Structures are given as structure tokens and as C-alpha cells.
Amino acid sequence: MDTAIIRKEFILEGLCCGNCAAKIEQEVGNLEGVSSATVDFVSKTFTMEIADGEKVNSLVAQADSIVKLHDPDIMMNEKETLQPGKKVIYLFGLCCADCAQKIEKQVNLIDGVKTAVLDFVSQKLTIEALNQKDLPGIIRQASQIALEIEPDIQISYTNKKNDQEASRFWKKWAYRIGLGTGAAIFAAGMLFDFGTPAEFILFFLSYLLIGGEVIYRALKNISKGQVFDENFLMSVATIGAFAIGEYPEGVAVMLFYQIGEAFQQLAVNRSRKSISSLMDIRPDFANLQIGNELRKVTPEEVGIGDVIIVKPGEKVPLDGRVLDGRSALDLSALTGESLPRDVEPGSEVLSGSINKNGLLTIEVSKEFGESTISKILDLVQNASSKKAPTENFITKFARYYTPFVVFAALALAVIPPLLIAEATFADWINRALVFLVVSCPCALVISIPLSFFGGIGGASKNGILIKGSNYLEALNNVDTVVFDKTGTLTKGVFNVAQITAAGGWSQDDLLFYAAHAEGYSNHPIALSIQKAYGQEIDTRKLSEHEELSGLGIRVKVDGKTVLAGNSKLLDAENIPCQKEDTSGTVVYLAVDGVFAGTIVISDEIKPDSKQAIKDLRSIGVRSLVMLTGDSKTVGEKIAGEIGLDAVYADLLPHQKVEQLENLEKEKPAKGKLVFVGDGVNDAPVLARSDIGIAMGGLGSDAAIEAADVVLMTDEPSKLVSAIRIAHKTRGIVWQNILFALGVKAVILVLGALGIATMWEAVFGDVGVAIIAILNAMRAMRVVE
Template identity: 65%
Template sequence: MTSNQKRLLKTLIGAAIYAVGIFYKTDNRMISLVIFLAAYGIIGGDVLWRAVRNIFRGQVFDENFLMSVATVGAFFVGDFAEGVAVMLFYQVGELFQSYAVDKSRKSIASLMDIRPDYANVKRGDNLEKVDPDEVQIDEIIVIKAGEKVPLDAIVIEGSSTVDTSALTGESLPREVTEGDSLLSGCININGLLTARVIKEFGESTVSKILDLVENAGTKKSNSENFITKFARYYTPVVVIVAALMAVIPPLVIPGATFSDWIYRGLIFLVISCPCALVISIPLSFFGGIGGASRRGILVKGSNYLEALAQTEVVVFDKTGTLTKGIFKVQEVVPQNIEKEELLELTAYAESYSNHPISISLKKAYGKEIDSTRISNVEEIPGHGVTAIVDGKTVSAGNVKLMKKLNVSYQESEDIIGTVVHVAIDGSYRGYIVIADEVKEDAALAIRELKAAHIRETVMLTGDAKKIGEKIAVQLGLDKVYTELLPGDKVQQVEELFKTKSAKGKLAFVGDGINDAPVLARADIGIAMGGLGSDAAIEAADIVIMTDEPSKLATAIKLSKKTLRIVKQNITFALAVKAVVLLMGALGMATMWAAIFADVGVAILAILNAIRMLNVKKIN
């Protein structure tokens, strides 16, 4: 039986005995006292024990002390039923709290299931099952169907479909084949994969994710720090005020009785217990972090979740953040030659190079390269390449290469992207445009950020002005700064800091190792985690595992919802307590009103906080 089940059983037994005391009418107060004491001992015995234990540990003024003093005091003034009721409803509130925390923990615990238990390592002719910690870089591992990928690796043999939902929150499986990367924590769905390990387990994706989530709770938000400090000073003050209320009025007010004012002091104590605030606020942030992780957004602390709600300026890196970072042939413009032949000859001429442009040309050609058709390959640094393909001299490169070969070429000033000019046997035969692709959801991300009242969206890039400005217009960005070195990005962010308000925050989103200094300098650093560099992920405060820019708007909406719930709970709890405290001091509130002001408000605040665990709909 779990601790929650035991607590529920004790509460139900105590409640049953309490009901007997309420409905069993007798003039014998001793019998009533015995019944209510039995109910009280079962329901509140653990609270009394914690209060006594904490007093000896020097932790006097806590909620256990307040509950104990108030309820024992109620018995002394003859209000047996009210004394048990306070403890009963307090325990009901604790049950609600336990349920809410368990549900939030389970939402994060589901993420913890990504930790692999073992790795199948090829050592000689044997396949050994070992702990992932024992596997070294460059060792060969085998992942069977249904197994978790134990370490970050590169597929060297086989093809399969992998489930990345635990890492990214995306349900759509991903196809992998030879040469593709595998992230630890994914599940191999069907095929048999052989892969080469590229990171030790301590540096792997799964290990870093678990570390981020486990340590997220240590970084408290301003709201949580405020409540912690508030409770530290608030509790002893209300105990002193309650004691003075019980003692002074009977001594100075004619006709006032000690029993009446002690009762008012006890009511004051019950009302003043800060359970609703102490429980519901951390729970709201905990739920927000758990909900974000289920969507593939890892937040390293509730302080960053809170700061995200105050974001005014969002600054993006371009390559790998708003664009895919993968060059692709966008256009083939032939001149006195067939389009397919121009692409084929150019791909063959570039086939020996590993430059991203050469790779994109080979990929666009899409057929296997027959090396016997190629000879006399010469790579000219900063210009391009020349090669003999099928007996024809093919020259492919930039404007400098055409000028070097004295070939008249077609001007391409209005073209956005990298232009590969092609000459065959000394005659110009057209050009091929290659450009980085914009991510599918990049424009949606900018629209949603503006809908979330982000005041300014900015892009920083090292690309040429023409390319940067075209993408900025295409995506609807407010500003773009181009041709920047990594140091220039930091300087530009410093200037952007001056444009936000005192309380507003600046968020920077990037993925490359050159973005790490800017991620660290921004109020909130956000890294694209799926393909982003380790340095960027380490420097960031929030990691988007799906590499989707639109998840940033989701994170901001989630943070605003969290803050909205926190403010609702603070306002509601303090307002109700203030009203009932005043009524209690004036003798207009009973112990039942005190129970509502304490336990009732706590339960309502907890139920409100539980809404953060539902991430299906974020308003």
C-alpha cells in the first residue's frame, strides 16, 4: 500500500468516527470527548508528531505547528467537533496536494523511462550486453527491434524506423539508414541497426536530458522565492498576533472573556496558515516544466519559465535555427543544353569534393556516380572545380572561375543564394542556384510570437545582406542584421538590450557553437537541441528538442499560463484570508469559516494549479 493510500485509509476511518461523534447525540461530554479524541488521533496524529519533532529541530513556526496549536486549543475551549474538522479538512487538502504532485511527477517520470538499461556491444565475434556507462567512443553497438538506443551513434549498417517521441514529443517515427545519426533514448521500432558510438554515455543526449529535468526544480522562480521568504516572516508574526489577541482584549475590554478571545485567536491561527501559497505556487511551476518536457521543450528551472513570460524581444540566429542548415539545389538554368545534362555533368565534376555545395549537387542528381567517366579533376580554391567528364572539360564554380577562364557568363545579381556557373569545353552552359532551405514552421513561429505579444523579432546572420533580407521579408521578421561574425552578434545583442523595458526580457535562439556566447549573454538562451551543438545546449536555459522554431511560441504561451495561474492563486488566497482574518478578529467568523479560508482555499488553489499538467490546450 502506498503512502497516499495509507493516508486516505486513515482519513476515511477518522472521518467515520468523526461522523459518529456528530450524529451520536449525548449529554455526556466525556463520551463526546473520547469519540472526537479518537477521530482526532487517527486523523491528526502525524501532524502533532511532526510539529513536536520540528520544534526540537528548531523549526517552530510551520504549518504543522499552526494546525496543532489551533486544533488542540479548540479542544481546550470545548469545540471538539471544530478541532477535528480543522484537522480532517487539512488532511483532505494534503491528499489533493499529494495527488497533484504525483501526477506532475509521473508526467516527468515518463521522460525518465528513456534511460537505457543496457547496450549490445560487438567485441570480437561476441555480442556483449553491458551497462551503457562502460561503452567507449568508436565501439560498435547493435540495436535490435524494440530496444532503446543506448548511446549517441552513427548507423553503419541496416535501416529502421525509430520512435523519437520521448525526446521530441513528436509521435511521427523517423526513418534511419546507413550514415544517419541516432540519439540515445529513442526506440528502434522494426529493423536491426549496427552503429558506431560517437559519445560516451555521460555526454549523450539521454544523459543530458535526464540531468536537465532532474535539476530543473533547484532553480526557483521569483514567485517561489517570494513565497518562501514571505512564509518565513509571516508565520511567526501571525502566531504572535494570535497570542496577543487571546490575552490582551480580556484584560483591557470590559466584559471580554478569555474563552471568547482564545477562540478568536485560534480561528486567526487556522486562517493564517499559508498552505495555499506554499503548496500551489511550486506545484504550478513544477507542472509547467513537466508539461513543457512532454512537448519536447526542456526548461532548466522555473526561474527561466517565469522569465519567458516577460519576453519582449526574440533574437534568432539564421542557419540551423530558422533555416535547415542544409544546402539544396533550388533552380537549374541551362543555356544551349538540356537541364538534366547540365545537372549531371556538374554533379560528376563536383563528385570528388565534400563541400556542402558539392554534396547538394550530387543529392539533386540522385544517381550513383560512375567514377570511370571522370578524369583530371582539379579543385581551384576560392573558385571552383574543373574535370573531364565523358571527354568534355567541365568547369563549375563562381564568377571568379568564369573570369579566370575568360568565359562570358550570365549576370545573376538578383538571384538569392549561391550560384554555380558552368562552362563546358570553354563555352558557357548556364548556372545552378543552391540555397539553404527555410524550415517549414519558421514563418508560423514568427506569426505566433507576434500573436503572443512579442514586441520585436530580430534575425542575426553571417550571410550576405541580400540573402538575409530576403529571408527576413519571407518570414515577416521586424529587423535583420547581416554579415556578422560571432563577436558581432554579442555586440548587436548588447544594442538590442537597450530597446526593451526594465522588466522585459530578451531571448536569443540559436544552435551553433558560435552561438554559445550570445546564448549565455541573453536573458533567456534557447537552443535547438535535436541537431544543435553541445556547446549551445550547455549554454542555453531552454532546449527545444524538436528543432522547430514554432515550439518557442508554445513555450511562451505555457509560461504565461503558468504565471497567470500563480497570480490567480496568490490573489485569491490573500484576498480570502484578509477578509476572513478581519471577520475572525471582530468575532464574526466561526471555526468553519477558518477551515474554508485555510483548507478550502488550499484545495481550490491546488485544483487550479493542476491545470498546468494539461498541455493539450494552451491558451
């Protein structure tokens, strides 16, 4: 019997070592019962998938022990994963137990509340509603109750307070004072001659002040079986310098290392903030209209059907429909479009867009958790959990690189003095210490995920959502691009272009029967016929409605049997008809078994389709193909206009999958096949392709769910931008790999020859890491 996988997500507060992150991931992943473990260093997110439900608590505890083993200061806080209808509210500053009981009691009395539990210790109020749609209103009332009883508390819906913040603050200052004092004593020892015994005491004291924490962590980790980490390597290297009488060098290297680590941590934090700022589109509040009152609330407190007011300059907090007002919306944060979009009563608006000028009254259509902005934020923030092959390679490489260099250092310290007559242990130990210092792979394990996440963040700023580093890297190897036609290469906006009646029927009669036959359909072609008819469809005239897959519709209209569909439908019914040779989509009609005429529906090619095809060729895509359910005539005309290599027409959904599989066999082994569709009707093909890309995904839930990449506008040219961003990101990743390994290799060689000192070695560790991190940030710049 299959066991359901239990997914647990945690935030590792205080995680600042990329090498530690890689080790945590490996060790937790090796625990029996854990099917997978991923540590996203950039967002500090730690994800476990557990196969055995009975071992969940035990495995989480073991994982926490592993995290603490690598860094005791890391706090493993679980992310809230609530079922629909549940919500957690944090009441920070709640210090009255009696008040907590009152809040819990009154919240339980709210209509629609199933249960409400307030945990006084964690200051967490968990509410479960009987009906999910009532939850925003309940949250609103619960917040008001809490503030009335305890006016000084701070209500939060997303942040968990860290109890370790104060202790961390004092630790940080103790570290800074120790480092500063140690540096001052070291400077005194270098500037003045105090004599041999005093000199040793001064340098040893400064060494303890500067590097005491490093030595303590090394000893603590060794006691837990963790040997090959930065703390151990730096401790051995600098203690070794003291052992051979190089006191100033031992202190100086530790000081340089500590300063370098501080700069490295600063660079990592800056990088994280820079990437986060790319997606700084989360609305902070909503102006909720309740009667004649306007109340400022969080977006989570607003429900479907509520009315909100968006003033000029404010972000639209939730998806909805404009009831009143006209304005221009800036959608650049969502789509990368620089031109504002005009909205008026009846227009759909998306959360995350910015109201430029007018006052808008909006009826909310989706709760915040289901809104466009919430889905985008979730996709981008979780994108780096799907690691690229290069990231996995570097993680695996780091496991072997450090132990190899350490054992090479040991061999370098021992073997030459035993085999070479004039060689001294002091000299070769000094060379071996260089190996130890330069053996840490942090430059790679930090900068590589930062590069990929920067690329994903930059793409999102350009209206391209990439669901994982693996898909971003895969875009570098695109060989074949397969397009859907309608809504992808064409606008998908249909209009009746021609009506040809036959057998004594009038055009009005033809349009009447066609519009009624399509009366139950929301297909764009059906809607265009209904629009051309221009009157209300009287569904009382309809009976025996039947959809014929891939052919059309059979229905009785006023007692007459009407067939509406493609020519295959009439052929299947043995009804002779006049075939149309046109570039538009043709709807054939028959009434009571007699051909009645045709209606030609035209679609228009998107303005940038032709240029997109040309640009795809220029960046190395070998084959460009179109799959369409439309007629061969229509497909070939469009393919010829925009310059595609091949077109396969008259395809049913399952035939599209079969044709895609045939194209898959024709591509090179390392090449990737991309399918670009609308993400709704093409879900099977999107799933079957190497990379599924949804076009026109703006606001489409189905598109966001089905595809690996979502282009938030209708422009095929965004695919070109996505591939260029992938190329740029790969370039930066390999620059960092080659630079880091190249510098380390040179220092290792020079160290073995006795030319490089520990100064160069420390640069090869922390200096290279800082440069690689700064280089990784270039991936955020959008490539047009």
C-alpha cells in the same frame, strides 16, 4: 586568491512539506561558508554550494541537523558525483563479507582497472578505470563476476537502497491504526451521551490518538527553536478549543486536518509521479552483441564502438549509427514530432527513440552518460533548481506571512476582551484560533514550484527543453526576438545553384579550384561546393592554406594562389570583379590575382518560418530582427519574404554581439531579448542575450551547453509553443496565488468577525492546498 566552489547534491527522502523545504533552504543558505542553498521540493533535490573546502564535512553535518530539525524522518542521501573514469555499482543483498572480498579482488584483476573498492556496509563497489573508454566493458565484467560469486544479489547503477524503508512502513501503519481508532472513539462520543466526565475522557483519548504525533512534533520542534510551523499552529488551535470547552470541535478539526494532510501528500506524490512519467524515456536495457552471443545489459555497460541490436517496439538505448536494417523511429518523446523518421544503414539514431518495426543493428557512438537521452533527462530533472522570481517571492513571503498572522491572532485573543465591555475571552480566543489554523502558507510553497515544473515537463514532451523555471517565467516578457539566418530561419542545406565563369575560365575549372580551396572546411557552403564537384579532393595539391576571418580562404592549388570568399576578400586584395545581385550566397574566386568567376549557393526558407513570425507578432512580440554573416542582398530578400522588421547583414561573430547590445538598449526595461541561433557558431550571442535559444539542437552537444532553451527540432514555430507554455504556466501560478491568498483573506476576515469557524479554517489550509496542487498539474498539458 579565488576559491573553487564545491557543489554537493542530496536527495531528501521523505520530504513532503513545502514550507519545511523553504525553511531548510533559508537556514542552510545562512550558514557561514555556504554560498548558496537550493531545495527543489518537486524532485526532493537539495543542492549546496560551499566556498570553503575545509568546512565541507562540517557544513554538510550542520545541514543534515537543520533537515532533521524540521522533520526527523527525512533521510539526506548524497547523490553520486564521480569524476570521469569512475563508476559506482550497488550490490543489493550482499551479506557475505568473504564473498565481498573475493569480488573486490577479482574486479581489481580486470585489465584496465586502476582501483576497485567494495564497501561491504553500504554494498557499494567503486571502480576507477585507467582509461574512461574502457569503463563500460569493465563494468560489464565486474557485474558478471559479482553475480557468479553471489547469484542472489541485485545489481543497480542508479538507486541507493534506503535502510529506513522497513521502519517507515511500520510507522505508517501505526499512524493509520491510531487515526482509525481515534476516529471510531470520536464517532462514539458524538453519537452517544456518556455524561460530562466520560465525554471529556473519550474526546481527549481520541484527540491523543488522532493528534498525538502532531503535538509530539510541535514540542520537539519548539525545543529546537522551531516555533512557527503547522504542528505548532494546529496544536495551539485544537488545545485552545479544549480549553474553552469545545471538545468535539478540537478533535474534529485535528481529524479533518490529518485527513487533509494525507490527501495533500497523496496529491503531491501523484503530481511528482505524473511529472516524472512525462520523461519516462530512460531505456532500461541494451541488447549487446558479443561475437555470436546477444546479452541483455544495462545501457551503462555499453561502450563506444560496441554493437547493439534494437528489436521492434524497443527503445534505442544509446546514440549510434545504423549498420544494418531499416525501420521507422518514433521520436515523439524527444522532439514532440508525431511522424516517425525512417532510418537505414548509415543513418544516425538517438537514444530515447522507439523502434517501430524493423530489426536494427547499431554501432554505438556515445557512452550512456553522454547520450542525448541522458542529457535531456539531466536537464529536465535539474531545471527547477533555477528558481523563477515568483518562486523566490513566495518563499520570502512565506517567511513573514505566518509570524504576522500568529501575532495578529494573539492580538485578536487579548486586545478586544480588554477594550470591549461585553467581549469574552472564550469568544475571542476561538476567533484567534481560526487565524492560527489558516496561517500556514503550504498551498503556495507547494503548488508554485509544481506549476513551474509541470510547465517544464510539458514543454519537454513537446520537444522544448527549458533549463530552469527562471527562463520559463522570462519567456512571458519577450519583447525582441533576434534570429540567426542559416539553420534557423532557413534549412541550412546548401546547393550550387549557378556557376558564372570569367576571363576565359570554364565552369569545370572554376568548380575544381573552388572545391580544392574549400577542401579542409566542413562549413555547409564548402560541403555544397565539394558535393557539386563530385570527385575526391586531392589534398596533395594544396599548400599554404590560410583562413581569413570573415572574408574567406587563401590557398595554393597546384602552385597557383587561389582566393575563395566574399566580395570583401577580393576588394581587400584590390582585385576587380563583377558583383552578383542574387538572393543566394555568392563565393567569389580569383586565381593568381585575376578574377575567375562566381559560384552562387542557394538555401531554402523553412516551411514554418513565415507562420512563426506571424504567430510571434500575434502573441505580443514587438520587434523581430535577423543578424547574419551573409550578404545584405540575401538577408533583405529572406527578411522581406517572411516579414521581419529589420536585418543586419555582413556581420562577423563579434559584430553580432555589438549589434545585439544595440538592440538591447532599444527594448523596454522589463522586456526580454531572445536570440535564436544554431547554438554552435553563435555561442557568444546566445550567452549575451537575456534568453539564448538553440535551434536544431537535436543531438548537438554544443547547442545543449550554450543555450537556456533548446528546441529539439528545426522548427521556428516551437518558439511560439514555448512562449504559449510560459503564458499558460504563469496563468496557473497566479491563479493559485490569488486563489490561496483570497480564500485565506476571506476566512481571516470572517474569523475575526466571529462568522467562520475552525472548520472553514482547516479548509483554508489543507483544502486550498489540495485544490492548488490539482490546478498546478494542468501546466503539464502541452499547448500547441
